[in-house]
Amino acid sequence: MARLIGIRIAQGLLTLLGLIVLTFLVQFVIPGDPVRMLAPRTPSAEVAQRIRAQLGLDRLWWEQLGRYLIRVAQGDLGESYVRRQPVARLIAGRLPATAALALAGVVAEILIGFPIGVALALSSRLRRWLSGLNLILLSLPTFVIGLALLLALGFGARLFPTTGGAGLRELILPALTLGLAGTPWYAGVVRDRLEESLGSAYVRMAVAKGLPNRWILFRHCFPHVFPALVTMAGMDLSAYLSGVVVVETIFGWPGIGLLAVQGMQTLDRPLVMGTVLVGGAAVVLLNGIVDMLRMVLDPRTREGLG
C-alpha cells in the first residue's frame, strides 16, 4: 500500500515536471518574438537587446530551462507582458472563484447524474428517454449548453441574471451548465457499475437470502458504485478547475478561465502558460488524491494501511 502510494506520487511528480518542461519549450522555442510584445512599436536594436537580457533570452536554452524550473518551483510564474503584474498573483486572485464554480459544477453533476444513472440501470421504461437525453447532452459542447440555458432560463423565463458577476445567484446557471455537460459521463459510469453489481454473484446471494430489493440496492450495490463515483467526481473537479474557460466566458464569472481568454486575446504568453501550468497541476494533484482515496475506500487494499 505505502509502495503503491509512493509510486503514484512519483508518477504524478514526473508528469508535473514534464508539463513544466513542455510549457517552457513552447514558450521559448516556438518562434514568435516576445520582445515585440513588450516594446513600444518597433524597438531599436539596443532596446530589444536590453529587453532580451532582462528576460534572460540571450542565454543558452538549457540555462534558461534551469532558471525557469527554479522559478516555477519557487511559485514564480513570470510577469504578465500586458498587465505588468506577477502571473502567480493574478492567478491566485482568480482561483477562489474558479474553485467555487468547479465545486458547484461537481455537486450539480452528482445531483443530476447519479439519479439518472440509477434510473438507467433499474428502469427499462425510463431507459429510452434518458438515453435520448444523454445523447443530446453528449452531442453539445459546453458553451452551447450554457447559451441554451442562458436563453431559456435567463432571457426566456427570466429566472436568473444574464449580466454576470460573482454572487450566489450568478453561480447557479454556470454550475448547472457544467453539471449538465458532465451528466452523461457521470450517469454512464453509475449505470455501468450498478449493472455490474446487479448481475453479480453476491447480489444473487442477497436475493437468495430473501432481502428486500431496496435493502440490496442500498447495502450491496451502491457501495460498489461509490469508488467509481469518487474517482469521477475528482477527475471532473480537476477538469473543471482547468476547463471552466467557456463557462466563465459565457456567464462573465471572474475565474482563471476568463483570465486565460483575455491573455490569449492579448497574446500574453506568460499569463496563458501560467494558467495551463496551474490547471495541469490541478489535474495531476486531484487525480493522485482520487487514486489514493479509492485505495483507502476499498477494504481489499485498505488493510495494508493499518
Add this chain to the structure above:
Amino acid sequence: MAPITIASGWPIEARRSVAIGGALVGAVGCIALLAPWLGDPYYQDFAAGLSPLGLPLGPSPAHPLGTDTLGRDVLARAAFAGRVSLSIGILAAVLSLALGAAVGMVAGFYGGFLEAFLMRLTDIGLALPTTLAGLALTALLPAGPLRPVAIITILFWAYPARLIYNETLRMRRRGFVEAAVAMGEARHRILLRHVLPHLKTLLLTYAPMNAAAAVMMEATLSYLGAGVPLPTPSWGNMIGEGQGALAFAPHLFLAPAAFLLLTTMGLLLIAEGLKQAHPGERRFSWLAL
C-alpha cells in the same frame, strides 16, 4: 464470478443507430457541399437584410434561417461554416487518431525505453487542461486554417494512444506475438500484419466518437475566438457572434447550434451503433426476480 452474460448477434437497434447517424451526418454534409448555391455568406445586405429598426430578420422565403446583425444570410453562412467546421474537425480527428494509434501501438508493442518515454509523454498529454492549453497554443501558433487542426491534434492524440496502448499490451501478453516472433517473422511486420488488424474494431468505434469530439472542440475554439479568423464563418464563431443578440434574435444562436448538434449527434449515433454491433455481454439484474 463475472456477471452471467447472454450472447446476442448484431441487434437491429445497432443497425438503425448507424443508419440514422449516417443520415444526419450525410444531410449536414450535403448542405455544406451545396453551400455555393445557397447564397453568399459574406454579402452584407443592410437594405433588405435588416428590419427597419436595423435588427436581424427572422426566417422568410428569401432567408430560410433569417439574417444576422449585418444582414447576411444565416443559411448561407451556416452552410459555408459546415465546410470549414467539418473539414477541420474531421482532418484533426483523423490526424490525432493516427498519431495516437501509432504511439500506442509502438509503445505497447516494442516496450522498453520507447514504452516508458512515449507513455510518460501520453500522461502529460492527458494532464493537459484541454481548453486552457488550446488557448495557449492559439497564442503561440501562427494564425490560419491549419492552426485549429494542429491544436486539436495536439490536444486529442493522447486519449487514443492510451486506449491503443492498453489493447496492444494485452495482445502482447496473450503471447501470440511471441509465437510469431518464434516463427521468424520480423517484428515490424508482425505489428502491421497481426496487431493492427486486431485493433481495427477498436479504432473503428473510436473514430466517430473522436470526430464528434473534434468537431465540438473546433466549435469551442472558434467560439472563444481561437479558431478560424473572421469573417470566415464557422459554427463556433457564428454562435459567438449570435451570443450578443440572444435577447432579441435567438435564431443567430439556434441555427448554427442546430447544425452542430445534428453533426455530433449523428457521429455519436454511428459510434453507438458500431459499439453495439460487437456486443461483448448483455447484463441483467437479479433484482428482477
Add this chain to the structure above:
Amino acid sequence: MRTIVRVQDLTVAYRHLRVLKDISLEVKAGEILALVGETGSGKTTLAMAIARLLPPGATVRGRIEVNGHDLYAMPAAAVRPLRGRLIGLVPQEAMAALNPVLPVGAQVAEVFQTHLGFSASEAWARAVEALARVQIPHPERVARLYPHQLSGGMRQRAILAMALALHPPLLIADEPTTALDRLTQGEILALVRQLQAESGMAVLWITHDMGVVAALAHRVAVLYAGRLVELGPCSKILSAPAHPYTEALVRTYRDLIAGGRGEPFYAIPGHPPSPGQRPSGCPFHPRCPYRQDRCRERFPEPLRWGERMVACYFPRGDLG
C-alpha cells in the same frame, strides 16, 4: 416423512436451448439427496429452478413445490420473503457470493434485520451465534472481518451460516466444497451432516464427486445431459448401479479409491454433449457400451421398482 421438495415434469430452456427435460423427483424432510452429473448436465439449473433463482429469460414448464408452496404460481413479490426463510442457498464460489465491501458479520446480520425486524445490535449478536453454530472459531472477531481476509473453508462456513440463519426446511448447496482441499472438505461435510441431523431439514447437495456422495448422501439422483437417468438410495446406487452411465461413474470412483495397483484407470469414452448438441433418444447412447438401435430413437420410459428408478432399455444387474 414429510415431502419438502416435489418436482414434477420440469423442463427448463434458455431461449432455444433446452437445459432440463421432464425431471421429476422428491426430497423428504430429514434426508440428503445428492444430485450428481458432469459439467453441463443441468444440475445447477435444477437447483436454481427449485429456488426460483434462474436468470431472467429462462422458461420453466412443469411444477415445483417447496414445503407446500407452488413457487411458480405465485407473484414474484410473494416469493421474495420466502427465500431465506424457506430455502437456504449455498452457491458455487463462496468468494464471489460474498460482498467484498461488507464484513461477513453484517452479511449474516442483515438476514435477521430484514426478516425478523431485529435492531442492528440484536441482529449482530444473532449473527455471531449463527457463525458459532457453523463452528467458526472466535466468531466475534471473524464477524468483523471482510471476505478476502477469510480462508476458503471459513468463507464456506460463513455462507452456510447465512443460508441456515432462519432454520429453513430446505438447504440447497451447489458444489460448495469443490474448491476446497480434501481435509477442509471433510470438515464441512461432517458439519452439514451434523446440522442436518439436528434440525431434520432436507438437503439437496449438488456435486460431480462420487466421494462426496458416498460420504454424505442418503439418496442419489443422476443427471445426464438434462435428463434424470437414475434415482435411488445411496448404498444401492454405489453397490449396484442400474444405468450404464451411473455404472461408469461408480467405476471411475472405485478405480480412484483403489488406485495404484498397476491397472489403468477407467475413463468414460467420449465427451459429455453440450446443451446445444444433444444426441437423439437416450443422450448417453454415443458413449454407451451396451447401446442398440432403439437407444438412438426414443428416450426410454423410466422403470421403477422399490425405491429406485432408472431410465434405460438395458439396465445393468438384477432388478429384483
